[in-house]
Amino acid sequence: MQLLYLVSYHASPLGDELCLPSHNKEHHTGRKREGPAVHLPVRFGSNQEVPVTDETRKLLEKIVSRFRNVRWAVAYGSGVFGQDGYDPNAPKPMIDFIFATAYPSHFHAVNLQHNPSHYPAFARWLGSDYISKVQEWGPGIWYATMVDIDGQLIKYGVISTDALCEDMMDWSTLYVAGRMHKPVRIIRPDARVLLANQINLVSALRVALLMLPEEFTEIELWEQIAGISYAGDPRMSIPGAENPQKVKNIVRPQVDRFRGLYFKLLQEIGGVSPASGPANVSGLSGDEAVLAALGLGKSNGSGLLKQNVDTGFRAQLLRKLPRNLKKGLERVFTQRFGTKIVRPGSSPDEKGLEEKEFWKKAVAEPDLRKIMDQELQRIIKGPATTQSLKGILTAGLRKSVLYAAAKVGKWWKSKSKKA
Template sequence: MVDLIFVAENPLSWHTANIERNPKHYSFLRYMGSKAATTVQNFGAAKIYFNTLVPVNNAVIKYGVVSRESFIEDLLDWNSLYVSGRLHKPVLVLQNYDDGDIKMALEQNLYSALHASLLLLPESFTEERLCHTLASLSYRGDFRMKFGEDRSKVSNIVKCQMEHFRSLYEPVIKRLDQWVDVDFLSGKAEQDVSPSAKLYHLNLLPKTLQMGMLEEWSCDGKCHDLEDILRAAAYDTECGDLVNAEIEKIVNQSSWSQSIKGVLTAGIFKSIKYSAMKVSKMMKSLNKT
């Protein structure tokens, strides 16, 4: 199934026109009108509305609608890692348009993904492992990865798209050559894992991730400064585990809210069919393993 994302300047107007043009794409919510669809879209962290199992030209697609504002916010801050996580992987842009804010947010999202991934990786690693880490960020903490998703999903994404990952991240890696060195000919990579390097990456993580770390360190009831927390984390031998835990929290929250929303946007029958397809794919993967 092909996944599509539409960024809409005005989701209410978008749903109004789409319900009129393609009413069968929607669940029972179409009878409640575009305001109801927009309200459901804004529910939860991801703020995206999906129509799934839609037949188009002898293919089956799933398409999501997100507002421009929510799209940019997730790219910059990782509020949900739902849309931003998809864009850590290579995608095909169907329509380019001159929007400086979106271009900047898309680029910043790649930098954030690289900073986070380097904090999760050891001093020496391979290019393939780097790509696997980048691709896996948005699946960490997703309850569906335990049951309902293909266990080889991330590996499958990476193996068939190594060249696309390289073209996407090579410019970003070269701009961070002070901290990481990737030999694209041999596929071997090394990075600076000193506290100063870790602090550099921590300072450039998205806001939601940083605030999660601050909240975790403030569980003792004391008031902590973000700068002090990040410095302490940089010297902590378990720095990568701390970052991973916060990523998992973000993804877990958005995966649950989006799954609940999916029952409304897809309807009961489509939800059951879609879930059955996922489970079937997971079982086939387990049998191969």
């Protein structure tokens, strides 16, 4: 169980060195020294290696090579992986990227020299310190949109490595961590981010299982995971801001990619099996045997799965949730139960429920799913709203209007098809 040992929430001996956020404000401007390197087992995180065609891979690598001081980079969205609801005869879609850099202010200073047109005029005038300060607002990311690289339109977000890893491990905003719950193409890997994201993916599985009933289809599992980051996102409730079928459009054509991303982690967590009973894995070996044992076949995702609903098992899932979500649930249930959690090492005279008993009681609450959804909305709503509002500062008025018009067009087409 080496994998689960490494990805259990903050249980890794590497945890303090991983990417834990610095509370020193100077880390955003590039004056904080990087922590020690992380060394991972060979092939650790191979599930995150989502394949693409050679043509796409070369294009993505060529684009990223145009930028300096990028420590980690991924590409995602319909420009990389096909999604339902898109016209194959339409112009090629914009490709979305996220770049992580150790020193955002330095990244922007260099990028302003090499790619000044990627920034609105006032941002160029105010300089890299201003840009890095605005980047910190909300989820800590600066987006440049509708950027032309050799005839290919791209959008790229810049985030500090610290902020990225904090979000992946603690779900501080779920803005980038939520994006990583879906298949992405890693172009420039980084060991620390790889480990932080493995923790993030396990957290997504735990949340999805807690939100689902005892029996569910495979595709319902992937849709539950893909939909986590949209809870509370204002774009999903504003007509034209986002396609209301977005989660289904992401998942349906990518069932195999979701399997590849999660099936080994699902095996490590345990508790999921075919609803029809133990699968016959005779004659199978390796990944095929694991997939069959879990009930994940080569079908379209309609297979029925069953999960362990034992109170002790589900309480363990709750105990290992990301810090920000877990704190919210603790707050709700300590108020409801009129008690506090007595943690290991507390005084023998301290009154309250022991941690294991507290979470067993919480998992038995009939409205647990509703409360979890409310807490996810709490995490996401503020940062997502801030990011949407600051878009005009990062993209400029003209590009913001054009980008919004393109979104409305997609929404209108999806609505017309549904009608």
